[in-house]
Amino acid sequence: QKEVEQDPGPLSVPEGAIVSLNCTYSNSAFQYFMWYRQYSRKGPELLMYTYSSGNKEDGRFTAQVDKSSKYISLFIRDSQPSDSATYLCAMSHGGATNKLIFGTGTLLAVQP
Amino acid sequence: NAGVMQNPRHLVRRRGQEARLRCSPMKGHSHVYWYRQLPEEGLKFMVYLQKENIIDESGMPKERFSAEFPKEGPSILRIQQVVRGDSAAYFCASSPSNGGGGDGYTFGSGTRLTVV
Numbered sequence: 001q002k003e004v005e006q007d008p009g010p011l012s013v014p015e016g017a018i019v020s021l022n023c024t025y026s027n028s029a030f031q032y033f034m035w036y037r038q039y040s041r042k043g044p045e046l047l048m049y050t051y052s053s054g055n056k057e058d059g060r061f062t063a064q065v066d067k068s069s070k071y072i073s074l075f076i077r078d079s080q081p082s083d084s085a086t087y088l089c090a091m092s093h094g095g096a097t098n099k100l101i102f103g104t105g106t107l108l109a110v111q112p
Numbered sequence: 113n114a115g116v117m118q119n120p121r122h123l124v125r126r127r128g129q130e131a132r133l134r135c136s137p138m139k140g141h142s143h144v145y146w147y148r149q150l151p152e153e154g155l156k157f158m159v160y161l162q163k164e165n166i167i168d169e170s171g172m173p174k175e176r177f178s179a180e181f182p183k184e185g186p187s188i189l190r191i192q193q194v195v196r197g198d199s200a201a202y203f204c205a206s207s208p209s210n211g212g213g214g215d216g217y218t219f220g221s222g223t224r225l226t227v228v
Contacts, residue, residue, distance in 0.1 A: 043219035088154060099157040100155070
């Protein structure tokens with residue numbers, strides 16, 4: 001079993017829709033949770049960063065962490081064609097290394 | 113303020129050759145991480161370095177792969193005697209410290225290695 005599971009999609013939605021992206025994980029030691037956006041042939045770009053459980057909102061993006069269920073979500077409101085990309089969840093338990101464990105990514109296409 | 117610079121962007125090597133991938137961290141960042149992204153897979157951690165020190169190489173294959181981050185100059189990921197299975201995108205990230213569980217990480221645009 002992978003430490004982090006993420007549905008690879010693809011997910012296709014019309015412009016303006018609310019998008020929900022999710023990851024589950026098995027390691028209860030994870031404390032830091034991130035969502036990255038990766039455009040084709042580019043490096044990952046940090047979208048949201050959350051420590052421990054709770055919600056965090058930034059513009060059209062909301063990240064939720066439920067440590068009791070080992071489940072994290074990213075919501076995108078009023079989705080735009082420019083949001084079309086691969087979304088990667090990532091987690092870390094911090095410590096001396098800070099290495100990130102990534103999901104496989106969900107490919108999102110927002111249709112105009 | 114330049115971001116994380118990786119070069120070359122694309123690298124083609126024949127089986128058995130050596131590949132050298134370079135990463136210059138963001139200004140003020142002294143922590144460098146290398147990740148590999150295989151087709152249809154997420155990024156996998158390879159190695160974490162600080163200046164002149166390898167801190168964690170738990171994700172590095174035991175043979176043919178090595179990494180360094182010298183006092184002067186970029187970090188280098190070196191792959192000797194490349195095989196087709198080494199074809200992947202290699203990403204470097206840097207951060208100003210090792211605190212924060214990933215906050216402050218900035219990724220480069222990657223080097224796409226193709227082994228023919």
